[in-house]
Amino acid sequence: MKSLKKRRRVQVIMAAFVALVVAVVLIGYGFRDGINLYRSPSQLAEVAPGPDEYFQLGGLVKDGSITNLDGVAFDFVVTDGVAEIPVRYVGGDPRPDLFTEGQGTIAKGYFRNGQFEADNLLAKHDETYMPKEVVDTLKEAGVYQDPNS
Structure with a gap:
């Protein structure tokens, strides 16, 4: 037993x-694939990560900064009101319809040679939405404006 x-x-x-x-x-x-860390333009300007580190960059698309390139590629600038980071989108999908200047976005990719190379973009899904991380970054920089006010 x-x-x-x-x-x-x-x-x-x-x-x-x-x-x-x-x-x-x-x-x-x-x-x-690792954990995708979020960084604001100010954080990225302070400490640049290695060229092989994949992470998320979030902020507002600077007014007048979107420049179309060949195919679905385009350039723009992400800002948090304090620092600005040039971004080149090199992904395979066309630009999201609601991706516009002055709106919040999160780009995923690598920071190489002073430019962020994004292969994926997250844009708002309606007229008032902004990613929480972007709102927090803009509040820290003192430039956040509530779209409902």
Whole structure:
């Protein structure tokens, strides 16, 4: 009788160990591309990351800064009211319809040679929406204006 209990206990411990290993592997797989950190233009101007670090840059699209290039590529400037970072969108999708000057955006990509190379853009989904990170950055810089006021 005791050997059956002992065997069952070993089986439960082994099953728990296998479940733990599977969980660790799934978590590792989920983070295979790394954690995308968010930075404002001011933070990026202070400390430039390495050219192979993938992260998110958020702020307002500077008025008069959007310049169309060949295909779906275009240039623009992201600002938080304190610093400005030039951005080149090199992704495969066309510019979002609601991506306009003076509006909040988050660009994902790499900072290389003094320019942010974005391969993905997040734009507002309606007339009043602005990403929380961008609102927080603009409030810290003292330039946030509530669109509902």
